[in-house]
Amino acid sequence: MCVRAVMCVLWAACVCQADPNIIIMLMDDMGWGDLGVFGEPSKETPNLDLMAAQGMLFPNFYTANPLCSPSRAALLTGRLPVRNGFYTTNAHARNAYTPQEIVGGISQDEILLPELLKKKDYISKIVGKWHLGHRTQYLPLKHGFDEWFGAPNCHFGPYNDSSRPNIPVYNNSEMKGRYYEDFEINVKTGESNLTQIYLEEGLKFISQQATAQQPFFLYWAPDATHAPVYASKHFLGKSQRGRYGDAVMELDYSVGQILAQLVSLGIHNNTLVFFTSDNGAAVMSGPHQSGSNGPFLCGKETTFEGGMREPAIAWWPGRIPAGTVSHQLGSVMDLFSTSLSVAGVLPPDDRVIDGLDLSPALFNSSLQDRPIFYYRGNQMMAVRIGQYKAHYWTWSNSWEEFNMGINFCPGQEVPGVTTHTQEEHALLPLIFHLGRDPGEKYPISVQSKEYMDVLRQVTAVVHQHQGALIPGAPQLNMCDLAVMNWSPAGCERLGKCLKGPESKPWKCDWPH
Amino acid sequence: MCVRAVMCVLWAACVCQADPNIIIMLMDDMGWGDLGVFGEPSKETPNLDLMAAQGMLFPNFYTANPLCSPSRAALLTGRLPVRNGFYTTNAHARNAYTPQEIVGGISQDEILLPELLKKKDYISKIVGKWHLGHRTQYLPLKHGFDEWFGAPNCHFGPYNDSSRPNIPVYNNSEMKGRYYEDFEINVKTGESNLTQIYLEEGLKFISQQATAQQPFFLYWAPDATHAPVYASKHFLGKSQRGRYGDAVMELDYSVGQILAQLVSLGIHNNTLVFFTSDNGAAVMSGPHQSGSNGPFLCGKETTFEGGMREPAIAWWPGRIPAGTVSHQLGSVMDLFSTSLSVAGVLPPDDRVIDGLDLSPALFNSSLQDRPIFYYRGNQMMAVRIGQYKAHYWTWSNSWEEFNMGINFCPGQEVPGVTTHTQEEHALLPLIFHLGRDPGEKYPISVQSKEYMDVLRQVTAVVHQHQGALIPGAPQLNMCDLAVMNWSPAGCERLGKCLKGPESKPWKCDWPH
Numbered sequence A, B: 001m002c003v004r005a006v007m008c009v010l011w012a013a014c015v016c017q018a019d020p021n022i023i024i025m026l027m028d029d030m031g032w033g034d035l036g037v038f039g040e041p042s043k044e045t046p047n048l049d050l051m052a053a054q055g056m057l058f059p060n061f062y063t064a065n066p067l068c069s070p071s072r073a074a075l076l077t078g079r080l081p082v083r084n085g086f087y088t089t090n091a092h093a094r095n096a097y098t099p100q101e102i103v104g105g106i107s108q109d110e111i112l113l114p115e116l117l118k119k120k121d122y123i124s125k126i127v128g129k130w131h132l133g134h135r136t137q138y139l140p141l142k143h144g145f146d147e148w149f150g151a152p153n154c155h156f157g158p159y160n161d162s163s164r165p166n167i168p169v170y171n172n173s174e175m176k177g178r179y180y181e182d183f184e185i186n187v188k189t190g191e192s193n194l195t196q197i198y199l200e201e202g203l204k205f206i207s208q209q210a211t212a213q214q215p216f217f218l219y220w221a222p223d224a225t226h227a228p229v230y231a232s233k234h235f236l237g238k239s240q241r242g243r244y245g246d247a248v249m250e251l252d253y254s255v256g257q258i259l260a261q262l263v264s265l266g267i268h269n270n271t272l273v274f275f276t277s278d279n280g281a282a283v284m285s286g287p288h289q290s291g292s293n294g295p296f297l298c299g300k301e302t303t304f305e306g307g308m309r310e311p312a313i314a315w316w317p318g319r320i321p322a323g324t325v326s327h328q329l330g331s332v333m334d335l336f337s338t339s340l341s342v343a344g345v346l347p348p349d350d351r352v353i354d355g356l357d358l359s360p361a362l363f364n365s366s367l368q369d370r371p372i373f374y375y376r377g378n379q380m381m382a383v384r385i386g387q388y389k390a391h392y393w394t395w396s397n398s399w400e401e402f403n404m405g406i407n408f409c410p411g412q413e414v415p416g417v418t419t420h421t422q423e424e425h426a427l428l429p430l431i432f433h434l435g436r437d438p439g440e441k442y443p444i445s446v447q448s449k450e451y452m453d454v455l456r457q458v459t460a461v462v463h464q465h466q467g468a469l470i471p472g473a474p475q476l477n478m479c480d481l482a483v484m485n486w487s488p489a490g491c492e493r494l495g496k497c498l499k500g501p502e503s504k505p506w507k508c509d510w511p512h
């Protein structure tokens, strides 16, 4: 350990020889437009706005899929869900995830960021939502994390135990209780202490590693802004936006606490912190349970900008220039590659890595050309190169759902774009200039020179991508009530083991 | 003059006994969402973002009408257009303005801000667009301004001289040339030096007054973001948004130049600067010719938030706390009252003033309850109290226009809200909570307690407002080709006098 010891002298700047710590703060369903610095009118995120003022803002940062599980799998593997298997082939262009009845999870063949960081003896902890599979073999400690405090699935519920168990909360490899039972979320009032618990878990871990002069990776993934949204008593009623804004304010407060702790421990100059979200705001959930995608079209579940563009801030005092904006096109998968890069670990060379090392943007303010692919399931729906985005397939959701009142684009309607049938545009993709038209309202005329020039460039990129693409085995096809969280490890000690039904697998139904 | 001399000592803070200078920077059709600090994804306004970081941001700031002329008349008189006469009675709920054929203009009975500032011997200059009437009796030097460089109308054109003269550019009370002739705007390339000229005019004026230790009022009103948008050569192609963004960047640069000059002249601690816009982004003009209203509904011409909520920043180093956000509901009319307050001039007591003195917000971070009224012509369409907005009338534009392709809400459609017929909701207004629903997408259920509580409050406010309202005589009813800018003062010297037709007045047609 001593080679990593931080050498400091009182009268000079701290020269940190240690491998840098890495903190990824991943929000759940928080939209691009939810931060003050990204234009939320109530300006309720002073800590995040300050983080941006002290760091680098990425207004062009994307998830790899507009839904939790595949987004998180992509972040931790540096690979598109179509490669790491976090998709379904049960139906065309459907987002799949890991509800309790899912049989699959993250493949043993995938290599996750914390596994690679072990090469440099990092200690890794995940706090909060995992969502890469809840069966024993899929849990975080089987995939490189040393510690975990959180839950494998969404905090949906409360459920009736006899037909559906409440989601367990784990401390490392054993459950500590269940949501709604031992870890309360009052669905009526929206009160829950979970964000405070997740904050404390994060702070404690940071403090322990700093004391031990131990380089660490903290994957801080609270889920307070995922419906049903919650906040602790102190924050309820504090925002101008109702319960959703209250949750944002508590998360913002927590971010401030974590950054302040880094400073007070003196490790801020040796810690890369990256803040982002897993998918766009779930605008279909209405104004009480979802956030804002700012000027962008639609939200979660869709491959419009509202579904996939994410708030993103990088912070590393002394290394990342303060108060800067990078127009680098970025992706959650880049956090895999960038983390490896700053830790000095080479990425795997036996597989395609989609992540880009953002070091040039972070440390030299330089930009790299790269495409952004927008997938829904295993279907590439759209691609962005530079300021241009080409849609090869469009749909928001089905007429059946829409007519039932489920609207993925409330208040928005762009004829021919926000379609309710799956529309293929392979021959003449719908092309938008996201600089002058961030809302994807004005397809560029197919008769223009601009269109033809962009089409030529984008076609080459798409051909190259699709020609070389070997999809991973799909992990999200099968469901079975028997696999639900009936008896997670540690349930015996708590008297929380439940008996599930016989195994009766079926092909999962993914409507979106 | 010597009583106003600024007393400074090198070893202490500058104690400014002089009456503070006032600069109002009014943009044209710039939207709330066009500033980086309000979430424009291309983050192209570093100077305005810095101005906000050094000053106070107002995310809840409004115009008094979603169109140029009545907005500007309201700003300079502190009174709603329905009081100061800047409206029409030719049709119901129509926005009227001052095109060349307008017969009327600002009434001699109105008292404008620069007239009042004369009581404290301020020197006042307007740079840029006037738009309160172009006939001799309506021009700025007849209404309190000491100097003017700019134009009386919009920079529409170029026109065929025989049927419609190009708009004159005045220097004080005489024309210096015409748009498209002596003051070029290349409609094809978008190149024009006008913003640079307006910047120079502003800087020169500031410098002269500072040298003379003369308190001044500068009303800086460039119009580069009004269609046809323009920028100078250096800025063309610089933004990620095309020509509109280029114009924004040049205006942002100019704001930075003006603030820097205040600092370099040492008068920044004695100057209140307020930046805002006259109405929402003209989204009906499409992505090449208009900006962004961020998360808000629709744009210019409408009484939805996109039409009336404006970007707003106050700056006064040493007086206004840096990096603050005020949630005070504000209005362009408040600039009248606030300017008088900081200059120590009492407002007129013989008439209703709608403006609010924002001093408590600016200097004590305290909030004042006040309603915001949303007018279209002489029709009160909506009212905001606190976070709630109640629509008494809705319409975007007519079916006839809409079917011709003119869309005031492109890509947006909220059933029952963005109506194409004028819909009255007097008995049960549509009520929105703008905190959790800034996009006006989710009317609050009329059956809820929340609705009934708000209705009671808002009804009282509306009754009080309408019961006491005495409309001014409408100034924008009559048109006549004979009154156009055929022979403005000074045209003889330039050989620019044109001969107009005989007078044939008609009732103007206001379609919106």
Ligand SMILES: [Ca+2]
Pocket (backbone or CB within 6 Å): A027, A028, A029, A067, A068, A226, A278, A279
């Ligand atoms: Ca999510």
Ligand SMILES: [Ca+2]
Pocket (backbone or CB within 6 Å): B028, B029, B067, B068, B226, B278, B279
């Ligand atoms: Ca205007």
